[in-house]
Amino acid sequence: MAKTKKTPRPKADTPKGFRDYFGADVESRKAMLDRIAKVYHLYGFEALESSAVETVEALGSFLPDVDRPNAGVFAWQEDAEGEKPGDWLALRYDLTAPLARVFAQHRNDLPTPYRRYAMGPVWRNEKPGPGRFRQFYQCDADTVGTASVAADAEICMMLADALEAVGIERGDYVIRVNNRKVLNGVLEVAGLPEDAQHERGIVLRAIDKLDRLGPEGVRALLGEGRKDDSGDFTEGAGLPEAQASVIMGFVEAGSAGDHAMGILMNLIGDNATGNEGITELRQIADLCVAQGYGPDRIVIDPSVVRGLGYYTGPVFEAELTFEIEDEKGRPRQFGSVAGGGRYDDLVKRFTGQAVPAVGVSIGVDRLLAALDAKGRLDKAATGPVVVTVMDRDRMGDYQQMANKLRAAGIRAEVYLGNPKNFGNQLKYADKRQSPVAIIQGSDEAERGVVQIKDLILGAEIAETASVEEWKEQKQQFECPLDELVEKVREVLNR
DSSP states (O other): OOOOOOOOOOOOOOOTTOOOOOHHHHHHHHHHHHHHHHHHHHTTOEEOOOOSEEEHHHHGGGSSOTTSTTTBSOEEEOOOBTTBOOOEEEEOSSSHHHHHHHHHHHTTTSOSSEEEEEEEEEEOBSOOBTTBOSEEEEEEEEEESOOOHHHHHHHHHHHHHHHHHHTOOTTSEEEEEEEHHHHHHHHHHTTOOTTOHHHHHHHHHHHHTHHHHHHHHHHHHHTTEEEOTTSOEEEOOOOOHHHHHHHHHHHHHTTOGGGHHHHHHHHHTTOHHHHHHHHHHHHHHHHHHHTTOOTTTEEEOTTOOOSOTTOOSEEEEEEEEEEEEOTTSOEEEEEEEEEEEEOTBTTHHHHSSOBOEEEEEEEHHHHHHHHHHTTOOOOOOOOOEEEOOSOGGGHHHHHHHHHHHHHTTOOEEEOOSOTTOHHHHHHHHHHTTOSEEEEOOHHHHHHTEEEEEEHHHHHHHHHHOOHHHHHTTTTEEEEEGGGHHHHHHHHHTO
16 A cells, blocks of 8 residues: 655745844834834825735836836736636736826825825845845835926925934935936937837936946947946947937036036037926926025936836935945945936826826835944844743733733733743743843732842843852842832833
């Protein structure tokens, strides 16, 4: 008789490109998002929580890879209903595409302009790498339904306030602003019309890599292409020298400081699109300066491009300017933590009518990493007070102690493991990073007292104290039961 084949046990591993987040990480992220949300709320933006799943049809041209409409997303097809094939559904890959569907669906019930912010996980079906995950958090704010450049200026000012609210000091960041219309004007002058979408896409991606590849790398991508250090070859736009020179003039204007506008005006000449973009940039700069957001915080910078093709006007990036060390100990600037811009075709594909919109997206993990690098992230998680169990039949008394602490706003729990070994209870409290353990045996119960063990002080004494000092047990003291809350609070506030 053949042996029954055992079902193999599942592997306890996260899927490739995903990770688990534990207490301290989750709390740090929530605290940061709460501060950002407070800023957005002050500006009059409302929270929106949309579905994590959208139809692939609704995502449409907002997909990451327009040449491969289903690439980049986690998608599946529902079961067919009779002769009707099932819908293709996908996990959202950002928070902007869902906003397009929400506004189109509910536009008759929403105010116009509609100002919303959204925070949550998004999913990318892309090859994972170091620090690059398939699930990550985004934090967005958008204004839908107004073409006023005041909305663009407001987003930039609000972004500056949000960065400062989470602990990025003034001088450690700059918000760089450009206008896609200026670049479109340059492309038209260079002889790349709107229907040259393939070449324009390569040009946009090339300019967007200026900070990483430098002018020579960008120039190579405008021509035949570029081979990187690993030997991989990236196809270029194949532009002739005359066209490439015009675009490189635009690229180099980014480092021209106060002369940038003059260089751009010379490049653009009488091109209507480009001149409209320059006028809008000046208006944004004037509006920001009038509210006290000068070039120390918000600056016009022609080198900002933003790679996504759906941007139609002003674009901006928040760059952190302080230095950190990379994995090899080399100094480098931290770089971008947020970006966005105007995309006036956001809802048009649903309604057939142009609906102007502007928004920003903050890279939550990047911003958390920046705060950690600056030492402004509180990663020391404080666990709950642990009420230990000395007598199994007095569980009600221990729960009453925990309830008293909770009623006073103090996190507390009763140890619910096997109480036989008291040492294991204290090990549990240490693993929970508990600041205090409460101890009451039958003797203390008869006298109406409890023992309070200061675990933080105990850890400090254990590192530095002599045997005699350790025996003094300064980290543990007795108090009347009715003073439990007061004495625990004193320890927590020490």
